[in-house]
Structures are given as structure tokens and as C-alpha cells.
Amino acid sequence: MKKSVIFGALTVAGLAAGAAAAGTLDDVKARGKLNCGVTTGLVGFAAPDADGNWEGFDVSVCRAVAAAVLGDGNAVEFVPTTGKTRFTALSSGEIDMLARNTTWTFSRDVDLKFTFVGVNYYDGxxxxxxxxxxxxxxxxxxxxxxxxxxxxxxxxxxxxxxxxxxxxxxxxxxxxxxxxxxxxxxxxxxxxxxxxxxxxxxxxxxxxxxxxxxxxxxxxKEPLGPLVRHGDDEWGDVVRWTLNALIAAEELGVTSANVSEIGTSTNNPEIKRLLGTEGTLGEMMGLDADWGAKAIAVGGNYGEIFAKNIGEETPIGLARGLNAQWTNGGLLYSPPFR
Structure with a gap:
């Protein structure tokens, strides 16, 4: 009897903890805005322009997630964080995700209880x-x-x-x-x-x-990528697959210029699934069918975002290097959309 009572209490406690930890997706939808942690200012990655509008490589990930969830890439509150304050801001719930040139390490993943959803820049x-x-x-x-x-x-x-x-x-x-x-x-x-x-x-x-x-x-090795809190897999899936959508779009030839029509004109089933003209991937995550198309439309695919913000034609002048698609000798690779 005592064991049953203890087990039942632990189960209820576990469920309560899970319920408390989960729910970021619902919170973002109810708020109508994504709170995204970024750096205090790093040109090309995350910095406000002369009018106070945030732009950059990491900022584009935030905007893509906002578009996927809320249908509006501008529905983002950018929260500047330092190396010291970024993790507290995320763990406390002040921000929903962190996209701040942050290195994926064992201790941050395991000991600090964060989930890195992928790598958006391989650095050193x-x-x-x-x-x-x-x-x-x-x-x-x-x-x-x-x-x-x-x-x-x-x-x-x-x-x-x-x-x-x-x-x-x-x-x-x-x-x-x-x-x-x-x-x-x-x-x-x-x-x-x-x-x-x-x-x-x-x-x-x-x-x-x-x-x-x-x-x-x-x-x-500095694999940089966005991260979320442990214990909210539903939200982690949304951020992870939004990043994957940007990466896969480049590989599949989906761009900001053709995203509005290629979903119906193509015969490629993976593109159709990515853009929501076939299958139920959006429904599986609690999003609209065209969540992927919305994410890509904001700033383009991964290659477009890279070229615009930090590529060789910008003052930053970075070559793709390890951040090229796997088909071009790089490490960039998205799991299949199926």
C-alpha cells in the first residue's frame, strides 16, 4: 500500500512538473509574440539598425520561428543578453528561445538543462x-x-x-x-x-x-545554435524543425522568390511536405500546414540568410566553408521531411 501511495505521488508530481515545463508553444500563441534572446550587438549576427530594427543571421532564425508559429516574422521581442545573463534569461522563462552565437557543449546540454535544437553555424x-x-x-x-x-x-x-x-x-x-x-x-x-x-x-x-x-x-570546435529549455519537447520540435526547414529549403531549391508557388508547381514530394501542400507535418506540431513556407518567406532559405548577413559579399566576408550544404562538401544537413 505504502509503495503504491509513493508511486502515485511521484507520478502526479512528475506529471505536474511536466505540465509546468511544457507549454511554451501555447504561451507564444497566446502572447502573440516570440521572446527571443540575442546578443547585445554583433554586426551581421544580431544588431539593431539605425531605426532600432534588429537584423542579422541569428535574428533571422528568431523571425523564421515567429513566422512559423504566428504567421508574422515581425512578431518578435528581441531581448539582448550577455555571456553571463543569457542562460538565466532562458531558464527563468524571460525568453522562449536563445539564438545568440552560443556553443553547444556537454555541460550546457546536460548540467544546465538546455536543449540545443541544431547547429546554424559551425565555428571555431x-x-x-x-x-x-x-x-x-x-x-x-x-x-x-x-x-x-x-x-x-x-x-x-x-x-x-x-x-x-x-x-x-x-x-x-x-x-x-x-x-x-x-x-x-x-x-x-x-x-x-x-x-x-x-x-x-x-x-x-x-x-x-x-x-x-x-x-x-x-x-x-564551436558549433553554434539555438536552444530551448529542457522538458518542453513540443516547443523544441518547433524551433528545431524551423531551422531544418531553412536548411532543407536551400538544398531543395526553395527560395524567398519561389516559395509562394513552388509548393503547387513541383512534382517533388519532399518540397510539397515541407511547404504544406501535401501531408500533415504542420498538424503534427500544432501549426498551420504552411508553417514551413511562412518561415522561409521571411528571409529566404539558409543560403540566402547567410549571403545577406555574413557572406563574402558583405563587410563580414565569411566563406561558407563548413557551413556549406553537405552536397557541396560542408556539414549542413537536414533530416528528411517525411
Whole structure:
């Protein structure tokens, strides 16, 4: 009898906990707005323009999710977060998802109780120095002062790299990328280190970007991607498959220009399922049939979003590299829509 009572209590408690954890999709629908955590400002990835409108590579993921759920890519409240505040904002429920150049690691996934829904940028940590410093390799930085954002994997990678190479450094802690940029340009540190994409973004804003060098060493794996809270698989599915929709759309040739008509004109069944003209994928997630089409229509497919915000024709100037489709030698790959 006692065992049955205890088991029943545990079951009720478990169900209650599950009910409390679940429901983000319903919350977003009821609110009519997606609360999306982003960086405090990283040009090309997430930054407000002169009119205060947020734009960038990570911002586009937020807008695609809002479009998939609410039918409106502008129904987003962007919440700036730092390396220190981002996880608290997500775990507390202040934001519904985090799309802030955040590295997928074991401890963040398991110990901090977050679910990474995929990778939207494969990156690695690098170093930027003034050309005048005369350094051509990170291994020549013995005794250097290094600006580094606190609360990031960058701190740990930096310590590992210098220890492995038996060289020393003096950290100059900064809270945000803007502070790091300011300190670096003011000469408070010899080196600025963060994800290589972030360094390219930061350098692009300098008055004389050519006066600064990105050193050749990439010292870590930094798979960056959006994340949600543990315990709400329904919401995790929505964010995960929205990201997959953008990736699959590029592979399948679905673009912002043809998304409104290709769903009915094509004979490709996967495109039809993706865009909701065939099958019931939207219904399975509690969304409209054309959720995928709405997500793609906002900013285009993954390739369009990349090219517009951070690609080789932008001041950021990033090549696709590992972020090319798997059919082009990259790591980008979406599971099937079926």
C-alpha cells in the first residue's frame, strides 16, 4: 500500500512538473509574440539598425520561428543578453528561445538543462591582433594581454591553449563584444579572442579593418545554435524543425522568390511536405500546414540568410566553408521531411 501511495505521488508530481515545463508553444500563441534572446550587438549576427530594427543571421532564425508559429516574422521581442545573463534569461522563462552565437557543449546540454535544437553555424575560436604587433601565429603571444568575454567557452579554450603550448597570458575580462572592441582598440589588450566569425564581424566595423589581422590558428570546435529549455519537447520540435526547414529549403531549391508557388508547381514530394501542400507535418506540431513556407518567406532559405548577413559579399566576408550544404562538401544537413 505504502509503495503504491509513493508511486502515485511521484507520478502526479512528475506529471505536474511536466505540465509546468511544457507549454511554451501555447504561451507564444497566446502572447502573440516570440521572446527571443540575442546578443547585445554583433554586426551581421544580431544588431539593431539605425531605426532600432534588429537584423542579422541569428535574428533571422528568431523571425523564421515567429513566422512559423504566428504567421508574422515581425512578431518578435528581441531581448539582448550577455555571456553571463543569457542562460538565466532562458531558464527563468524571460525568453522562449536563445539564438545568440552560443556553443553547444556537454555541460550546457546536460548540467544546465538546455536543449540545443541544431547547429546554424559551425565555428571555431580565433585571435585578432593589430598588424603593428608583428605577430603571425598565436603561439607567439607569450605574455600577451588578451581581451576575453566572461561566461563563455572562450575563457576555457584560451586557458587550455596557452597551457598546452606552455606560454602565459594576462586576461582582460569584458562583459560584451562592444566592450571588448572598445578595450582592444584603446590598446588595453594586445589580442582579442572569440569565435572567428565574431572576430570577422567586429573587424568589419573598424575604421581601418586592414590594420588588424586574424591569426591562422583555430583552437576549438564551436558549433553554434539555438536552444530551448529542457522538458518542453513540443516547443523544441518547433524551433528545431524551423531551422531544418531553412536548411532543407536551400538544398531543395526553395527560395524567398519561389516559395509562394513552388509548393503547387513541383512534382517533388519532399518540397510539397515541407511547404504544406501535401501531408500533415504542420498538424503534427500544432501549426498551420504552411508553417514551413511562412518561415522561409521571411528571409529566404539558409543560403540566402547567410549571403545577406555574413557572406563574402558583405563587410563580414565569411566563406561558407563548413557551413556549406553537405552536397557541396560542408556539414549542413537536414533530416528528411517525411
Amino acid at each position: 575560436q580565433g585571435f585578432m591582433v593589430p598588424k603593428a604587433l608583428g605577430v603571425s601565429s598565436a603561439k607567439d603571444l607569450d605574455g600577451a594581454t588578451v581581451c576575453i568575454q566572461t561566461g563563455t567557452t572562450t575563457e576555457l579554450n584560451l586557458a587550455d591553449f596557452f597551457r598546452t603550448n606552455n606560454i602565459s597570458y594576462e586576461p582582460v575580462p569584458v562583459e560584451t563584444n562592444a566592450e571588448g572592441q572598445q578595450q582592444y582598440l584603446a590598446g588595453a589588450c594586445d589580442v582579442y579572442t572569440t569565435d572567428a566569425s565574431g572576430l570577422a564581424s567586429t573587424r568589419a566595423t573598424f575604421e581601418a579593418p586592414g590594420d588588424h589581422t586574424l591569426l591562422p590558428e583555430i583552437i576549438s
